Amino acid sequence: MYREILIQAAEEETKVAVLEEGQLVEIYVEREPDQRLVGNIYKGVVKNVLPGMQAAFVDIGLEKNAFLYVEDVWTNLLGPGGESRTEHPAEAIRPNIRDLVKEGQELVVQIAKEPVGTKGARITTNLALPGRYLVLLPMADYIGISRRITDEAERERLKDIAEQLKPEKIGLIVRTVAEGACPEALGQDRQKLLKMWERLMLRAENTSGPLLLHQDLGLVQRVLRDVFSGDIQKLSVNARSVMAMIIDYLDIVDESLKNRVFLSDTAKLFAKYAVEQEIAQALKRKVWLKNGGYIVIDETEALTAIDVNTGKFIGSKDLADTVLKTNCEAVREIARQLRLRNIGGIIIIDFIDMDTENDRQKLLAVLEEELKKDKVKTHILGITSLGFVEMTRKKVRQSLSSTLEKCCPYCGGKGRVLSEQ
Ligand SMILES: [Zn+2]
Structure with missing residues (x-):
């Protein structure tokens, strides 16, 4: 698989994106990096x-x-x-x-x-x-x-x-x-x-x-240590100073990776890959699937609930086929969104009901396969008596939402306000 890292360093904020086959799968954000002293x-x-x-x-x-x-x-x-x-x-x-x-x-x-x-x-x-x-x-x-x-x-x-x-x-x-x-x-x-x-x-x-x-350089160094390994084909960075730091680091830890590091001449590295749009997307509840179905992701204190819907998708052969296809498509997107949003803790997924045990097992197998790409530890517990898929994902850092967003002062994070009446 073609894996790529983009580092966009700026005075007020550094962002790191990990792409797989050109698609954003992980995003790390650090603000005021110079303020971080722990570990120095x-x-x-x-x-x-x-x-x-x-x-x-x-x-x-x-x-x-x-x-x-x-x-x-x-x-x-x-x-x-x-x-x-x-x-x-x-x-x-x-x-x-x-x-x-x-x-x-x-x-x-x-x-x-x-x-x-x-x-x-x-x-x-x-x-x-x-x-x-x-x-x-x-x-x-x-x-x-x-x-x-x-x-x-x-x-x-x-x-x-x-x-x-x-x-x-x-x-x-x-x-x-x-x-x-x-x-x-x-x-x-x-x-x-x-x-x-x-x-x-x-x-x-x-x-x-x-x-x-x-100096524990925080985000960039952590990414080099935890993410940048032999399975990353290319690392692009927008700042000459950060590039020099990376080369210094690789001189010590792994010289073979040095020729994979490139200085990007564009000031807006992320724009080239539409990363900002993907981040905006990763903060929304609803995510559309390619086939017209969609998923809804709700992060709550206790757990994250994910709902799968067929939406506009009308299948080719029969209903069971449509349902399985939508669920499988949803699984791929859910696995990616969990990484992107960095959702940890208990996760409950409500797939579209499937009639046969065979289809349910097929779906769990696809889920298991997709979760293998995740460096964070996940665990599938199985299907509950009400038909939900139960899983957990280790909490390592804050979720994307808690990094980039704050609680809405109008509804207290509930997402609803009193009607006009
Ligand atoms: Zn609100």
């Missing part, structure tokens, strides 16, 4: 130690000094033999912040919480470098497997792989996406992260703080 790694200088608050102020080069609490520093500075300490209540053996950091001391720290208002950022010395399948924990020394992987045999398999890959005195967490991944892919990820960590350490050793060592 700095070399900081301890300014004040506040024993009364069990915290320290650390200058990391931001407007306000960052805040380092004792519990965010002590776990990895106590030395070896610490495994048992996590079983004790923190209070019992919590050391004093004064014994851990000194004024003027330089520390490598990562932002855990954004600065809010007058409060500085909250930082930690427990660094974490997320990769595609693994998270490298340079300050820890253990292996963790994502709790979301529930299959015991799979957890064992991943644990075995992780044990072989674990660098000395560096921790590894296996992320949920690693479920079913081959050992080679995890090994490559480990290499990338180690390289990134070594480069970061080299910078830290040869410079003095305060200094930004590693």
